[in-house]
Amino acid sequence: MSDRRLEVDGVSKRYGDTVALSGMTFEVRAGEIFGFVGSNGAGKTTTMRIALGVLAADAGEVRWDGVPVTLETRSRIGYMPEERGLYPRMKVGEQLQYLARLHGLTKADAVRATAEWTERLGVAGRMGDEVQKLSLGNQQRVQLAAALVHHPEILVLDEPFSGLDPVAVDVMSEVLREKCADGVPVIFSSHQLDLVERISDRVGIVRAGSMVAVGTVAELRAGGTEELVVDAPQAPPGWADGLPGITVVRHEGARTVLTLGQDADDQAVLRAAMATGPVREFARRLPSLTELFRHVVSAQDKPEEAAA
Incomplete structure (x- = not known):
């Protein structure tokens, strides 16, 4: 397995007096699924946006394979935002081909990749439909296809399982495992902690903009109170x-x-x-991931942090 890795090193971000991130540090290895969990407002989405270059960090650095992430590197990242970024009136097939072309694929390769991922994710029959006419679950599937259609080297997925039925969750989980097996580092955030526990190789728990616990599920559970x-x-x-x-x-x-x-x-x-x-x-x-999360995040929240 390659030793390439996505590194988030000491990343900090403020908005006025509000600290969004404070020395956020962790890594996601090639061929690893990394579950990124924390309360709303803990800093997960801000971290992902900085990794993608959507936001600039005040301090710290994001590296891929030991080199600071650049615009060219970011073109090889597959990103699924929490606020879905599809064009509602554009047809599914045309949209995916357009996004693939933006990432540098030829027209023929974009057509092939669109056919491959819509078939794999169960929306091949909706290629001629406008996105706004799809169910929320199918919009999620198309959004994942948009993150995969250009054959990314890294996957960054913000709440990819939100609103999916159990069958769609299984399909998406299988896809993430397949990409992981191909050597792609996968980082995803989710509030579905039983799912995070089931599919993640390692998990990071973030509180108030900092990483407070990281390890395999077994390691985290072993550190809890029996x-x-x-x-x-x-x-x-x-x-x-x-x-x-x-x-x-x-x-x-x-x-x-x-x-x-x-x-x-x-x-x-x-x-x-x-x-x-x-x-x-x-x-x-030993405690479950949900119980650990409750202890590490909720039980340790200080009144001044909760009010921020």
């Missing part, structure tokens, strides 16, 4: 209160989620649960 899940349907409220070293985190229906201190005895928890009746589940687990 929980004990107890499903005791007849247990009364407060059944685990007072157990030494035990903290009740939350209740999920009949299930109680606990954390154990260093000297806590999980068997004492099991005995206390069994004393209330049947126990249907008693298992240790």
Whole structure:
């Protein structure tokens, strides 16, 4: 696998007194799917726009293969903006061919690439339709085709799964894996954290314009606090209160989620649960990406940041 990579190095951006990015730093390797997650306003879209040259950074640098990204480099990036950038009254086929030509493809190559990607993404039958006449899901598919039609070396996708039905999500996920297998670095943002967890090779969590956690899903989960899940349907409220070293985190229906201190005895928890009746589940687990996100981003937000 190539060691080429897209590097975002110490990128900062301010709008007046508002700090949009502060030393944003991470990398996306060739042949890797990188999930980029954070709350609204955390800086994901600003980072992507700076990588594309749509915005200029106040400080820092974006590099591809060790060299600062230039206008020529950006012509080889496939970009899918969160605010869809298609011409609503232009026909699908004509639009994709036009965009491919803008990226340097010959007319014949643009026609072939348009046919390939509309077929692959399930919109070949809509080539003669205006974009505005498509469903939102099909507009999403066409927007992805626009990002792929010029055979990009890098893919930067802002909320590509938004509004898609499960079948379309599967198609798009498969396409991203195929591009990854071809050595393309793929960075995408999404609020669908279960999906990010499922398809990403690595994940970066951003808060208040900075990267606060990055790694594989397994690495991030291993760094979280292990929980004990107890499903005791007849247990009364407060059944685990007072157990030494035990903290009740939350209740999920009949299930109680606990954390154990260093000297806590999980068997004492099991005995206390069994004393209330049947126990249907008693298992240790690491936090999911959604739970990690909630902890890293929401729980650590400071009042002054939330108000900014």
